Amino acid sequence: GSPRAILRRALEARQFEPFLQPIVRAGDGHWIGAEVLMRWHLPGEGLIRPDLFIPMAEQTGQILPMTRDLMQQVAEVLAPHAAELPPHCHIGFNISAAHCSDPQLLEDCRNFLAAFPSGSIELWLELTERELIEPTEASDLLFQQLSSLGVKVAIDDFGIGHASLNYLQRFTVDALKIDQSFVKRIGADTLSAHLLDTLVALATKLDIDLVAEGVETAAQRDYLRALRVRYLQGYYFGRPMPIREFMPALRQHR
Numbered sequence: 001g002s003p004r005a006i007l008r009r010a011l012e013a014r015q016f017e018p019f020l021q022p023i024v025r026a027g028d029g030h031w032i033g034a035e036v037l038m039r040w041h042l043p044g045e046g047l048i049r050p051d052l053f054i055p056m057a058e059q060t061g062q063i064l065p066m067t068r069d070l071m072q073q074v075a076e077v078l079a080p081h082a083a084e085l086p087p088h089c090h091i092g093f094n095i096s097a098a099h100c101s102d103p104q105l106l107e108d109c110r111n112f113l114a115a116f117p118s119g120s121i122e123l124w125l126e127l128t129e130r131e132l133i134e135p136t137e138a139s140d141l142l143f144q145q146l147s148s149l150g151v152k153v154a155i156d157d158f159g160i161g162h163a164s165l166n167y168l169q170r171f172t173v174d175a176l177k178i179d180q181s182f183v184k185r186i187g188a189d190t191l192s193a194h195l196l197d198t199l200v201a202l203a204t205k206l207d208i209d210l211v212a213e214g215v216e217t218a219a220q221r222d223y224l225r226a227l228r229v230r231y232l233q234g235y236y237f238g239r240p241m242p243i244r245e246f247m248p249a250l251r252q253h254r
């Protein structure tokens with residue numbers, strides 16, 4: 001069949017599954033929430049990485065219903081355990097440029113939040129810096145409404161794309177997720193250390209929260225902590241895991 005038909009059938013069969021990777025507070029390493037990462041569980045083939053199917057899903061428009069289904073699955077699994085989640089538990093979903101002009105996103109976020117006791121979840125949308133959208137009246141309105149709902153916006157993969165200072169000031173961005181490539185090079189060379197220091201200073205000036213991704217070593221954690229980056233994410237703290245494993249893992253990290 002066509003890519004569109006293949007993805008639609010996979011969606012109907014609920015083959016797109018949420019994996020969760022913990023996000024921790026830099027200061028004490030406590031889990032404060034998770035990023036949701038999509039996996040395609042194709043029977044007979046195993047798990048397919050998102051890089052291989054997200055671009056196709058974006059081209060065919062299927063990314064919208066796929067993200068909606070992911071949100072529903074996460075709510076179904078986590079809502080019964082709401083009382084055990086960290087306070088204002090951060091749950092981050094990756095969204096695509098196509099979401100930014102779709103008013104249905106507001107409804108999807110509203111439904112997600114409504115599945116949990118009020119105030120128990122802080123919903124984050126991660127928009128990659130690789131595909132920043134041109135603002136339109138429709139997107140401005142959508143993000144205003146999301147903001148009123150309490151939904152936070154993060155720019156993902158920050159530092160490698162083209163978000164200008166102007167862009168960050170124009171949009172209400174609540175957090176920047178520092179791209180893994182900066183974290184990988186901590187200790188390796190002075191130029192990237194200087195770039196990282198500059199990113200942190202910029203975010204601090206703009207009063208934007210920081211999350212560093214791809215933290216794999218204690219040395220990287222210590223460096224980022226000393227820079228006062230607020231949140232950390234990476235294999236050092238936890239790999240993306242099937243959502244059924246998340247609550248048991250969380251219980252071991254409080």
Ligand code: G
Nearest residue numbers: 036037038049050051054070094095096240
């Ligand atoms: O989980 P992993 O590192 O394999 O993810 C690879 C890429 O796929 C990352 O850039 C990540 O942001 C993206 N990705 C993962 N899940 C989703 C999703 O649900 N929606 C979108 N749009 N991108 C996703």
Ligand code: G
Nearest residue numbers: 135139140143144147153169170171172173
């Ligand atoms: O705060 P200010 O009025 O400058 O923000 C402009 C609008 O852009 C607001 O409605 C804000 O919510 C919205 N916004 C925030 N983040 C994004 C984003 O990533 N993309 C788009 N298109 N709009 C955003």
Ligand code: G
Nearest residue numbers: 094156157213214215216233234235236240
């Ligand atoms: O683009 P985005 O930040 O959404 O994608 C995150 C990707 O990075 C996922 O594919 C995830 O599996 C991967 N990832 C998360 N933590 C680490 C890490 O510590 N090291 C490496 N190499 N990859 C990571």
Ligand code: MN
Nearest residue numbers: 035094126156
């Ligand atoms: Mn992300």
Ligand code: NA
Nearest residue numbers: 156157177213
């Ligand atoms: Na990233």
